[in-house]
Amino acid sequence: MPESLAYNLNFLHPLMMWSLLAVSGYGMFLGIKAKKTRTADAETRKQLIKGNYARRHFQVGSILLALLVFGTFGGMAVTYLNNGKLFVGPHLLVGISMTCLIVLAASLTPLMQQGNLIARKAHVGLNMLMVTLFLWQAVSGMQILNKIWENRPA
Template identity: 55%
Template sequence: MIMDIPEPLKIYSQFFHPALMWILLALTVYALYLGVQIRRTRSADKEERKELVKKNFNSKHHIVGSVILAFMVLGTIGGMAVTYINNGKLFVGPHLLAGLGMTGMIAVSASLVPFMQKGNDIARYTHISLNVALLGLFSWQAFTGVQILQRIISNF
C-alpha cells in the first residue's frame, strides 16, 4: 500500500534519515571520546583523577549515549517507513540489514550499563567491543547511505 502523501513531502522526507544518521555518527565519535576519558579517569593517579572527575565525563557519556540510542532506533524506523511510503516496499540489502543489526547492537550495549555500574568487567568489555564494532558498521553505513542518496537524487 502506497500512502497518498503530498509529493514535496515525499521528496524531502528522503533526506531526513541520512542527515540524522550523519549527526548520530558524529555523536557516536564524541561518545567514544567520552568513554575513553572515563577509562582514563579510572586508571589515573589520585591527583589526576580528581581533576578528571570534575569534567563529568561519565554523566556526559550517559546522556550522549541515551540520545544516540533513542535517535538511532527512531531513525532506523523512520528510514524504513519513508522507503516503504515512497516505494511500496523495503529494499532488503546490506544497508538495511546492517542498520537493523546496528540497532540491535546499540540496544544490547545500552542494556549492559546496569551491570557495568556494579563493576562487571565482562559487561564493560562487551559494551566497548559492541560499540567499536558499531562505530565501524556505522562508518560503512554512512558511505553506503550516500550511494543510495545519490541514486535517489539522480532519479529527480
C-alpha cells in the first residue's frame, strides 16, 4: 500500500466518529421527542405524532449502530495495517465497550416494542453511558490524531 494512502487512512476513522457523535446527539433528540409523544396528553400527542419521532429515532439508531460497529473495526484495521499491531490502551478498550453498549441497547428494542418499561430505561441508560464515553473518546482520539500528525511522513 502506498505510504501516502496508509497515512491518509488515519483520518477516515476520526472523521467518521465525529460525524457519528453528532448523529448520536440527533438520535437522542429524536428519542426525547418520541417519549414526549408517548406520554403527552391527547391534544399535544396529536400534534407530535406528525413528526414521526419514534420511527425516525429507530432509523437513526439503526444507522448509528451499523456505522459505529463498522467505524470501530475500521479504526482497528487501519491501526493494524499501519503499525502491524493494535495499541491496547484506554482509547481502544473504551471504543470496544461503546460498541458493546450500543449493541446491548439495540437488542432491547423488541422488549420496548412490547411495552417493557425496564427495557426502555435500560436502553436509555446504556445509550447515555455510550454517549458519555463517546465524548471522552473524541478528546482522546484527537490526542492520538495529534501524535499521528506530528509524526507525518516528510
